[in-house]
Structure formats: structure tokens, C-alpha cells
Amino acid sequence: xxxxxxxxxxxxxxxxxxxxxxxxxxxxxxxxxxxxxxxxxxxxxxxxxxxxxxxxxxxxxxxxxxxxxxxxxxxxxxxxxxxxxxxxxxxxxxxxxxxxxxxxxxxxxxxxxxx
Amino acid sequence: xxxxxxxxxxxxxxxxxxxxxxxxxxxxxxxxxxxxxxxxxxxxxxxxxxxxxxxxxxxxxxxxxxxxxxxxxxxxxxxxxxxxxxxxxxxxxxxxxxxxxxxxxxxxxxxx
Numbered sequence: 441x442x443x444x445x446x447x448x449x450x451x452x453x454x455x456x457x458x459x460x461x462x463x464x465x466x467x468x469x470x471x472x473x474x475x476x477x478x479x480x481x482x483x484x485x486x487x488x489x490x491x492x493x494x495x496x497x498x499x500x501x502x503x504x505x506x507x508x509x510x511x512x513x514x515x516x517x518x519x520x521x522x523x524x525x526x527x528x529x530x531x532x533x534x535x536x537x538x539x540x541x542x543x544x545x546x547x548x549x550x551x552x553x554x555x
Numbered sequence: 556x557x558x559x560x561x562x563x564x565x566x567x568x569x570x571x572x573x574x575x576x577x578x579x580x581x582x583x584x585x586x587x588x589x590x591x592x593x594x595x596x597x598x599x600x601x602x603x604x605x606x607x608x609x610x611x612x613x614x615x616x617x618x619x620x621x622x623x624x625x626x627x628x629x630x631x632x633x634x635x636x637x638x639x640x641x642x643x644x645x646x647x648x649x650x651x652x653x654x655x656x657x658x659x660x661x662x663x664x665x666x667x
Contacts, residue, residue, distance in 0.1 A: 475656075477604075484645075484647065484658055484659075484660050484661045485596070485598075485604060485647055485649070485658040485661070486658065487655055487656040487657065487658070490654070490656065499654045499655070500655075501655045502556075502655070535603060535604070537604075539651075542615070542616065543594075543606040543609070543615065545603040545604055545605065546603065547603055548603055
């Protein structure tokens with residue numbers, strides 16, 4: 441059974457930091473492009489970051505570039521998102537998603553940025 | 556950035572009737588490899604998104620055959636031949652041809 445389990449969300453003050461993790465199982469993680477996609481309350485989906493299966497290429501949406509860092513550890517079947525200098529507009533549910541022929545999504549982890 | 560525009564944003568449908576959602580991109584989604592990376596996603600209330608259709612017209616495993624996708628270039632359509640109660644939710648088109656990957660605004664399907 442395929443599983444993507446996000447963790448690390450929570451409440452943080454503006455300019456604070458959080459590190460999200462995504463534990464993958466049930467598919468060949470090391471062959472999979474991985475993404476972080478977020479959904480602000482009551483809003484649509486927004487791609488945040490994307491990483492090559494080997495980790496050699498990373499892509500960021502403009503609003504996250506310079507503040508967020510996507511990384512992976514294929515030995516641990518894990519994906520990460522280091523988020524620094526958080527802003528109120530970063531408040532959202534953050535999903536990790538796998539792209540390996542099939543497409544898989546986690547259940548999401550909520551990040552709330554407020555004073 | 557590629558802007559992806561869906562219509563309608565709200566779609567009330569009678570059970571058993573067909574439904575159609577349009578998705579238009581601000582530029583061609585045909586990639587250099589000849590493929591068009593336009594996909595459709597469903598998000599049921601309280602659930603994570605789920606991909607239904609990949610590369611315009613290919614159904615994902617387990618997706619009922621009442622769902623179909625079509626289109627080319629910049630114009631794409633998702634059709635549901637006969638809407639069922641379990642189809643209620645948000646539908647998004649999304650493109651992965653160009654970075655940043657982008658989604659449409661979402662279409663809310665509800666039962667009349």
C-alpha cells in the first residue's frame with residue numbers, strides 16, 4: 441500500500457521557521473519526482489517546490505524561492521521542506537505528492553503563521 | 556508563468572446528467588518531447604487531491620470510465636458522462652509542462 445505521511449506542521453510566528461517531512465512507502469521513492477503543493481484555507485492548489493528523483497534539480501515558485509528549500513533522502517524514503525522567514529500568506533495545508541507514472545498525495549500538514 | 560483558467564467555477568448538475576469543465580492555458584502545453592502534460596485532479600470534501608486524468612486523456616488506475624479528458628495545445632476539457640453523488644467536490648486542471656507548474660482555480664461540482 442502506498443503511503444505518504446507528512447509531519448512537522450504547526451503554528452509559528454511571522455519570520456519563524458518550520459521543517460516539514462514526508463515519509464514515503466509502497467513505491468520506489470528514488471525513482472519519483474516529488475513535490476510540495478499547498479492549499480491556503482478555502483483556496484486552490486499551488487505548487488511550492490519540486491525535486492528530481494536524485495535530488496540534482498530543484499524548482500521553486502517565486503513566492504517560496506530564497507525562503508524554502510526542498511530536499512530528499514532516498515536512503516530514508518523521505519522528502520523535506522525547510523521553510524524560513526515565514527509569512528502570514530504561507531498559512532496553508534502542505535501536501536507532498538509523488539510522480540512516478542502513478543501520482544500519489546499525502547493527507548497534508550497544516551502550517552499556520554500568525555503573531 | 557503559465558496561467559491556467561477554468562470554467563465554470565461553479566457547476567450544479569443533476570444526478571445522472573453529464574458535466575463538462577473547460578481549462579485553457581495562456582500558452583501551448585506541448586512540451587519538446589511531444590507530450591502535453593495537462594492533468595485533471597479531483598478533491599472530494601475533506602480529502603487530499605487525487606489525479607483522475609494525466610496527459611490530457613489518460614485515466615488513472617481505478618478512475619471510472621465516466622470520466623474522460625480531451626483537448627490539445629491550449630484548450631482542454633474534462634467530461635463526466637453521468638454524474639454520481641460521489642463526484643461532488645472540486646476539480647482542478649494542472650499543467651506540468653512548464654515550471655512553475657500551475658493549477659487552474661478549481662471548479663466546484665455540486666448536485667442540484
